[in-house]
Amino acid sequence: MKRLSLLCLCALVMLHGLEGALPQSPSYGERGSDLGMQVFQQVALSKPLENVVFSPHGVASILGMLLPGAHGDTRKQILSGLRYKKNGPYKMLKKLHKTLTAKSNQDTVLIANGLFSQESFPMKESFVATNKANFQCETRSLDFSNPEKAANEINDWVNNKTKGHIPSLVKPDMLDSALTRLVSVNSIYFKGLWKSRFQPVNTKVKPFKAGDGTVHSVPMMSQLSVFNISMATAPEGLKYKVIALPYHGNTISMLIVLPSDEDTPLSRVIPHISTATVQSWTKLMHPRKVHLAIPKFTADVEVDLEAPLSALGITDMFSQTKADFRHISAESVHVSKALQKAKVEVNEDGTKAAAATAAILLARSSPPWVTVDRPFLFLIRHNPTGTVLFMGQINKPTV
Ligand SMILES: *[C@@H]1O[C@H](CO)[C@@H](O)[C@H](O)[C@H]1NC(C)=O
Numbered sequence: 001m002k003r004l005s006l007l008c009l010c011a012l013v014m015l016h017g018l019e020g021a022l023p024q025s026p027s028y029g030e031r032g033s034d035l036g037m038q039v040f041q042q043v044a045l046s047k048p049l050e051n052v053v054f055s056p057h058g059v060a061s062i063l064g065m066l067l068p069g070a071h072g073d074t075r076k077q078i079l080s081g082l083r084y085k086k087n088g089p090y091k092m093l094k095k096l097h098k099t100l101t102a103k104s105n106q107d108t109v110l111i112a113n114g115l116f117s118q119e120s121f122p123m124k125e126s127f128v129a130t131n132k133a134n135f136q137c138e139t140r141s142l143d144f145s146n147p148e149k150a151a152n153e154i155n156d157w158v159n160n161k162t163k164g165h166i167p168s169l170v171k172p173d174m175l176d177s178a179l180t181r182l183v184s185v186n187s188i189y190f191k192g193l194w195k196s197r198f199q200p201v202n203t204k205v206k207p208f209k210a211g212d213g214t215v216h217s218v219p220m221m222s223q224l225s226v227f228n229i230s231m232a233t234a235p236e237g238l239k240y241k242v243i244a245l246p247y248h249g250n251t252i253s254m255l256i257v258l259p260s261d262e263d264t265p266l267s268r269v270i271p272h273i274s275t276a277t278v279q280s281w282t283k284l285m286h287p288r289k290v291h292l293a294i295p296k297f298t299a300d301v302e303v304d305l306e307a308p309l310s311a312l313g314i315t316d317m318f319s320q321t322k323a324d325f326r327h328i329s330a331e332s333v334h335v336s337k338a339l340q341k342a343k344v345e346v347n348e349d350g351t352k353a354a355a356a357t358a359a360i361l362l363a364r365s366s367p368p369w370v371t372v373d374r375p376f377l378f379l380i381r382h383n384p385t386g387t388v389l390f391m392g393q394i395n396k397p398t399v
């Protein structure tokens with residue numbers, strides 16, 4: 001099928017009722033999703049006429065996995081990007097992961113996290129243990145000196161966890177045979193059947209006006225039913241509709257956002273979307289009987305995360321000289337690539353969506369120099385007792 005710019009449709013898969021009554025301050029699910037939604041905004045606004053599919057939770061998960069390994073400014077930037085509190089995110093992340101992967105969601109939401117490390121790379125025990133405890137993270141060792149084989153093993157894992165929807169995430173040329181130390185991967189799979197299905201006989205080819213103004217013929221599904229709908233207003237008085245399509249089981253819905261005025265580009269609404277906005281919609285929702293027509297669609301997108309994360313202030317982790325992941329390992333590593341692939345399929349029965357997010361960590365191309373080329377002090381110390389046996393000051397070394 002011809003690829004379309006399904007721009008007027010901004011689909012968000014939402015989990016309701018995670019924390020019971022909606023709290024004053026954002027929940028940890030919302031904090032992470034907010035950062036991910038800001039990344040989405042960056043990506044969508046840079047490609048205003050293309051389809052974009054993205055998992056906000058996938059980005060938050062990858063950063064959450066790297067966080068216990070980070071120190072100093074590298075850590076501060078991740079924490080402030082995620083708006084996590086300095087000391088206590090892990091307990092909340094553990095709870096969030098548990099809620100998302102609870103038995104009641106088991107047939108519909110599948111989340112998996114993996115750390116793939118170079119065989120000889122000495123990872124700190126506490127880093128591995130924290131990730132295992134918070135995210136049930138699996139750890140595997142690989143031999144990156146064979147990038148082809150290592151990429152295959154990671155891709156097999158992703159393919160398996162996304163039930164074949166993301167067959168490959170990492171390309172061999174993203175891995176460096178000498179320097180790759182760690183690849184952290186998050187995978188999310190979702191399958192939901194509409195609570196109220198569309199009848200295939202009612203799917204008719206109808207016009208759809210793309211973001212660039214061209215009109216395409218697309219298969220449009222329709223049904224006459226009661227849906228929760230709200231009219232919302234963005235700050236400059238821009239009006240848009242929000243329609244909730246619940247999935248079977250009632251904990252997950254798709255929310256569709258459509259500017260009310262036909263000529264308003266979607267890009268004018270996107271900057272206003274945050275978890276707080278989404279929460280405000282739920283208060284405005286009213287059940288209404290409508291004829292709903294939405295296109296059937298499939299979209300498949302790969303996003304490089306470095307530019308959008310950097311624009312949000314998360315920069316040091318990508319720098320060979322500034323990244324500080326001292327709690328992952330004594331060897332200096334930095335993120336050489338962070339990417340996400342996501343796919344969504346919407347049809348009469350429901351939705352299948354999958355996303356895989358990865359961060360690839362490399363060692364420095366050459367270890368840093370420490371050059372003693374100025375006057376220096378030395379001490380010769382017996383370490384077990386602390387006894388200083390000698391000390392000196394050297395202003396002009398001679399031999
Ligand atoms: C894929 O999943 C199946 C079933 O859970 C499992 O038996 C198999 O080992 C998995 N393969 C990989 C490569 O992880």
Ligand SMILES: *[C@@H]1O[C@H](CO)[C@@H](O)[C@H](O)[C@H]1NC(C)=O
Nearest residue numbers: 226227228244246285286287
């Ligand atoms: C509308 O939302 C309310 C509150 O969340 C819910 O109880 C109700 O089932 C929804 N109705 C429909 C038709 O989805």
